[in-house]
Amino acid sequence: MTLPTIFRRSLIAIAMGVTVSGTAAAQEREMLNSSYDIARELFAAINPEFQAWWQEEHGEEIAISQSHGGSSAQARAILQGLRADVVTFNQVTDVQVLADAGLVAEDWQDAFENNASPYYSTTAFLVRKGNPKGIESWDDLANEDVDIVFPNPKTSGNGRYTYLAAWGFAENEFDGDEEQIEEFMRTFLVNVAVFDTGGRGATTSFIEREIGDVLISFESEVNNIRSEYGSDDYEVIVPPVSILAEFPVAVVGENAERNGNTDLAQSYLEYLYTEEMQRLLAGFNYRVHNEAVVEEFADQFPETELLEVNDVFGSWDEAMETHFGSGGLLDQLQRR
């Protein structure tokens, strides 16, 4: 054989060898978790724990990959074909959209405890050192000289919770008087300095660009920001009345079956309810239901009256249609 022939044939042999060994090595199962934007650090901590636990229980090595993005963008991606096995979102509506499309079981909220929500949070305020504007509750936000920063409710679930919390507070405060509620909400919205498209954008505006007197976001996020940027420079205020923000999880049945990961997906989500994970979640400033952990972290989470979306607004679908849809109340209140 000539030299080129030998070379060509050995190249083919090497390529085949690599492919075969490659496939042999890739026997490890992989699971994809589609999550919301600000959960990166959280799952970076959870996933190794689960992998170690699964290794112990079943002697199998597994890989978990994460996808993060705005909750609605993530749901859209899955609708359009992203093969996520589980979803861990921060909005019930985004999981419901998947259920309506048949990707997630219809009774997904009964599949796990607490409405399929292993942890929850609420809306809280982050103010600058010393709380110069004296912000203690929602009505202080309607004061003339207060500049508020929170993400755009039109593009962010986080922002929607803030809007609904403010509305819920106003409803209690003004005993359901529509006019007064709308007046309050109008002033509240006018006080917003800048509408970023997402939670992290709002954080950047408040912290780096030094815009606004108060940042409104999830209690967990607000606490995490404070620990990251300096506990001395910022204070967390949890208003006496706020909204219950559930973080729903679900197995994407269709994808999990196709990938042969159903048992893995199911166990992964159940694992989030174990005491060690609940403790880890509390460490990330999320509120949990596990009683032992709740007692341990009692000082970290102030008492607050948590309004439920279903109680105040009927249902998430109704809230979306009445308030956030095109031409809905949010549009009307912002109209000039």
Place this chain on the structure above:
Amino acid sequence: MSQLTSWRTGSTRVLPGFGLSMGISVLFISLILLLPMTGLFGQLAELSLAEYFAIITEGRVVASYMVTIGAAAVAAVVNAIFGLLLAWVLVRYEFPGKRLLDALMDLPFALPTAVAGITLATLYAGSGWMGGLLEPLGFQVAYTWVGIALAMAFTSIPFVVRTVQPVLEDLPAEVDEAAMSLGATDGVAFRRVILPHIWPALVTGTGLAFVRSLGEFGAIIFIAGNMPYETEITALMIFVKLQEYDYAGASAIASVVLFVSLTLLLAINIWQGRFVRRLHGGKG
């Protein structure tokens, strides 16, 4: 063979392969341009005409048109002036760092628009270098329409510079010298000799810059402030519709931007064609 080619194309072409190259070009354009546009119109087909008009004439959307078009117009005009100046400097003068400046002109093309947006926002916010200087003087740039126009100007300046540069290079320096030697002042030389030569390129470049600015999202969204009726751009309205899973609504607003862009580009092309024909005595 050449007779067959002349019958098909109407003239004898020396270069063979018209059929194949045309075929490949059409395939490419179909895949890259026409297929996505067809998809867009497919989404639109779900709406009735009444629904379509309701979506595109909604108050907040119309306000976004005003903001976007207004800021894009300002950015385009600013870029026309300074782009021309930049192209002139790059073509007519020699100076140390000229190649660097030339390469820098392509920076807005190469830089991811999100990075551009964040950089501009950080720079012009109250706590940034420029913002810290300007805001005490009363000029707020970030979170106002000025910031939007600024971001648009940044991303679209290469269009003007790169369109005018080759035409200026074609214009020999002797032409200005001849004008001067015949007694023209600077102003007259520019208006009567140089400008007529580069006018089409300048208009095309400005038109491209304007159309580019209409569609820009990433660079603007961080510096814009996104306050309804004040600093919301049309691209954000499209994004919001997508967030509401309203694909048809998003396509409707997108079709408006598309229509404006295409109309403008077509108009410029037609006008330019006529102008060039007049200039070259009917042979353009």
